Amino acid sequence: MHFLLFEFFIFYMIFVNNVSLRYGKRVLFEDVNLKFTEGNCYGIIGANGAGKSTFLKIISGEIDPSTGRVEISKDQRMSVLKQNHYEFDEITVLETVMRGNSRLYDIMKAKDAIYAKEDFTEEDGIKAGELEAQFAEMDGWNAESDAAMLLSNLGVKEEFHTKLLKELDGNQKVRVLLAQALFGNPDILLLDEPTNDLDLETIAWLENFLADYDKIVLVVSHDRHFLDTVCTHVADIDFGKITIFTGNYSFWYESSQLLLKQRSESNRKAEDKIRELQEFIARFSANASKSKQATSRKKALDKIKLEDMKASNRKYPAILFNNQVREAGDQILEVKNLSKSLNGEVLFKDISFDLKRGQKVAVLSSNSLATRAFYQILASEDKEYEGMYKWGVTITPTYLPSDNSSFFENKDLNLIDWLRQYSEEKDETFIRGFLGRMLFSGEETLKKCTVLSGGEKVRCMLSRMMMLKGNFLLLDEPTNHLDLESITALNNGMKDFKGTFLFTTRDHALAQSVTDRILEITPNGLIDREMSFDEYMENDRVKAQRQEMYGSVLA
Numbered sequence: 383m384h385f386l387l388f389e390f391f392i393f394y395m396i397f398v399n400n401v402s403l404r405y406g407k408r409v410l411f412e413d414v415n416l417k418f419t420e421g422n423c424y425g426i427i428g429a430n431g432a433g434k435s436t437f438l439k440i441i442s443g444e445i446d447p448s449t450g451r452v453e454i455s456k457d458q459r460m461s462v463l464k465q466n467h468y469e470f471d472e473i474t475v476l477e478t479v480m481r482g483n484s485r486l487y488d489i490m491k492a493k494d495a496i497y498a499k500e501d502f503t504e505e506d507g508i509k510a511g512e513l514e515a516q517f518a519e520m521d522g523w524n525a526e527s528d529a530a531m532l533l534s535n536l537g538v539k540e541e542f543h544t545k546l547l548k549e550l551d552g553n554q555k556v557r558v559l560l561a562q563a564l565f566g567n568p569d570i571l572l573l574d575e576p577t578n579d580l581d582l583e584t585i586a587w588l589e590n591f592l593a594d595y596d597k598i599v600l601v602v603s604h605d606r607h608f609l610d611t612v613c614t615h616v617a618d619i620d621f622g623k624i625t626i627f628t629g630n631y632s633f634w635y636e637s638s639q640l641l642l643k644q645r646s647e648s649n650r651k652a653e654d655k656i657r658e659l660q661e662f663i664a665r666f667s668a669n670a671s672k673s674k675q676a677t678s679r680k681k682a683l684d685k686i687k688l689e690d691m692k693a694s695n696r697k698y699p700a701i702l703f704n705n706q707v708r709e710a711g712d713q714i715l716e717v718k719n720l721s722k723s724l725n726g727e728v729l730f731k732d733i734s735f736d737l738k739r740g741q742k743v744a745v746l747s748s749n750s751l752a753t754r755a756f757y758q759i760l761a762s763e764d765k766e767y768e769g770m771y772k773w774g775v776t777i778t779p780t781y782l783p784s785d786n787s788s789f790f791e792n793k794d795l796n797l798i799d800w801l802r803q804y805s806e807e808k809d810e811t812f813i814r815g816f817l818g819r820m821l822f823s824g825e826e827t828l829k830k831c832t833v834l835s836g837g838e839k840v841r842c843m844l845s846r847m848m849m850l851k852g853n854f855l856l857l858d859e860p861t862n863h864l865d866l867e868s869i870t871a872l873n874n875g876m877k878d879f880k881g882t883f884l885f886t887t888r889d890h891a892l893a894q895s896v897t898d899r900i901l902e903i904t905p906n907g908l909i910d911r912e913m914s915f916d917e918y919m920e921n922d923r924v925k926a927q928r929q930e931m932y933g934s935v936l937a
Contacts, residue, residue: 394419394598395418396418396441396452396454397417397454398414398416398450398452399415399451399452400413400450401413401415401447401451401452403436403440403445404448410433410436411447411619411623412623413450414450414623416626418598419598420598421596421597421598421614422615423592423599423600423615424598424600424613424615424616424626425601425609425615425616425630426617426619427609427616427617427619428618428865429867432619433619434602437619438574438602441570442460442572458569459485459568459570460569460571461562462563463560463563463572463573463574463576465574467555467559470547470559471548472546472547472548473547474543474546475543475544475546475550476543479529479533480525480529480565482565482566482568483565483568486517489513490517490522493510493513493514493517496509496510497510528566529561529565530543532561535584535587535591536560536561536580536584536587537580538554538557538561542554552579560573568597570597570600571600573602575604576601577603577605577608581748582888582919585608585890589607589608592611599612604864604865604889605891606631606632606866606870606890607890607894608890610630610632610891615629616630618634620696635870637659637662640662641659696867697821697867698867698868698871699820699841699867699871700819700871701820701868701872701874701875702848702875702878703848703852703875704881705851706778706851706852706880706881707852707853708853709853710739710777711739712774713774714777715737715774715882716736716737716772717734718771719732719733719734719768720733720734720767720768720769720770722755722756722767722768724755729747730747730752730756730903730908731905731906731907733903733908734769734908735901735910737882737884739882740880740882741882742883742885742899743882743883743899743901744887744893744897744899745884745885745902745903746886746900746901746903747902747903748904748932750859752903752904757856757886760779760856760884761779761781761856776853778852780850781856781858782840782843782858782860784859786839789843790831790832790839794832795831796829797826797827797828797831798810798817801813801817804849804850813849814827816848816849820841820842820868821841822842822845835863837865837868839863840868841864841868844872852881854883855876855879855882855883855885856883857886858886859887860872860885860887861888861889869892872892877895890915894916897914897915898913898914899913902928904928904931907931909924909927909928
């Protein structure tokens with residue numbers, strides 16, 4: 383009955399009815415009942431291992447729930463961002479994208495097969511006419527140009543459109559599969575980590591595309607800026623339940639923190655708390671109305687009811703860098719004519735700068751090998767370079783590498799013993815304190831470091847970094863593998879840090895919230911600007927200088 387009604391008004395929904403998923407004794411979801419409606423974008427959030435990607439697979443039908451069912455109307459077209467990067471290796475890039483609309487693609491192939499017949503019959507002619515009508519109704523004549531435009535917008539150059547997918551590198555393949563998911567304006571769009579391996583310009587294009595999208599979108603992402611820009615709601619997976627909240631990620635997080643604070647203020651009058659919440663909603667609504675994606679986000683906030691707002695039970699790590707071994711002096715770091723080449727390729731050349739105490743500096747490059755080499759040089763791990771650098775006599779740098787595998791290889795240690803090897807203080811209570819800050823407690827601290835996930839390894843590295851008490855931080859892609867809770871805690875820790883740091887990240891929200899200076903290292907020199915991250919990315923003079931420095935690399 384429901385679907386007949388919604389189809390009549392062409393208003394689509396997804397119904398999740400009493401869905402549970404169990405693996406043996408482990409319960410991921412229990413009795414989940416949800417409704418996803420047209421015109422909204424839902425960010426699926428939850429700690430690592432909570433089941434975000436699994437939930438998308440239940441919605442898509444790839445996984446059957448233990449109990450319950452997912453209902454969508456029969457004529458809704460669902461599109462899913464493919465995770466198998468090899469599935470279309472023997473197919474051209476353009477055809478791979480057009481396969482995203484399987485009905486249109488099947489009509490194209492059926493039509494071509496009929497026209498290829500040598501013994502073309504009258505019946506074939508009638509069938510071809512029917513297919514041509516369906517093809518035209520689906521705007522099939524523009525399919526190829528639409529696919530090509532999507533690819534170009536996602537950074538896949540026209541010269542690659544006719545190549546086989548296997549001829550592209552992993553970074554380009556991700557973009558092709560994303561174009562496939564977006565192709566043909568599906569009624570339901572399921573995206574699992576769509577910003578992975580995308581540069582900031584391409585992410586910005588995708589943000590604008592999804593913010594204007596008027597169908598149903600469900601997305602999993604660890605990129606807070608992306609979630610804030612595209613989402614009208616968040617679906618929070620916590621303790622086996624999934625709860626939908628109105629607003630984007632920042633609204634969910636800040637409202638949750640405000641409610642937690644109010645919960646502890648037992649002496650405050652109820653009406654004062656209500657007024658504070660109303661002012662909070664009004665402030666967010668006003669900010670939403672100023673954004674490019676104003677309409678749907680502001681509408682969602684305008685409909686919110688105070689009784690729908692709830693404090694989250696989510697636990698956040700305590701990432702605190704201010705317990706420094708000593709206070710830094712005025713001489714921080716001097717770099718002169720630093721240059722590095724790898725296998726004949728110039729990664730960066732003639733990099734010179736001085737840092738002031740307390741600066742928060744984002745290090746950028748179009749080549750991640752360049753930033754990695756830059757940090758390895760400053761951390762004394764790479765001796766093959768030209769030029770010089772000099773740390774101030776009061777400086778104790780600590781380094782978080784993007785590749786931490788060497789810290790865990792061939793080490794059959796539990797977490798306590800792993801962290802203890804880097805500490806002068808060997809007391810177990812002392813060691814457990816730093817592990818506890820990153821939410822390792824009880825039996826978890828006895829887990830072998832050889833079986834850790836990527837996120838757990840980064841959390842261990844952050845425990846180590848806090849314990850070493852450096853007054854200068856080198857952070858190379860510190861958000862890699864972390865869940866949203868850990869990224870938020872890291873962001874807060876970096877904002878509160880009184881010392882100086884250099885960092886590289888693809889997390890737009892992190893970069894914008896902490897940066898006061900940008901250093902972009904290129905094969906032809908340094909771009910150095912004291913400005914915020916957004917100002918840097920939008921500055922026309924900087925854009926021209928970047929084009930000049932990189933040349934054909936950015937073309």
